[in-house]
Amino acid sequence: MQRRSTLLRRIILLRHGHANDHADDFARTLSVGGRAAASSAGERIASAGWRPAYVLSSSAPRALTTAELAAKAAGFAGRIVAEKSLYLASHTQCLAVLRQVPKSAASVLLVAHNPGLTQLARDLCGHDGDLSPAEFASVELELDAWSEL
Helix, strand or coil, X not given: CCCCCCEEEEEEEXXXXXXXXXXXXXXXXXXXXXXXXXXXXXHHHHXXXXXXCEEEEECCHHHHHHHHHHHHHCCCXXXXXXXXXXXXXXXXXHHHHHCCCCCCCCEEEEEECCCHHHHHHHHHHCCCCCCCCCCEEEEEEEECCHHHC
């Protein structure tokens, strides 16, 4: 009989920080306060003892900058994967992207947008309410692979 090797895998869902207004929603950049909040979120992630092994982000500038600042503050030194399909993605689209995370990654930080990210935080993490800018929710699950989500 072959034994399954289930691992505890950590998911951290982080909403992008506060962004400046712009006529083109996709092109919005982080405000000064949004940049500070993104770094602070990464520091809180690190102080919880969580260091992401893999980082996924919407390719929108406000999300990608949030991912860069938070990941650095959390101790992540790898390459951030920018995924265009995460821009304004539904919770099911976010979940589909998470299912593609390499099996070797024990933890993932996903930076994206509301309302899809909030719905995913409710479904996976039991989060109450909406995720505010630069707020995160996290859960640890027993999974052999991310594709099991």
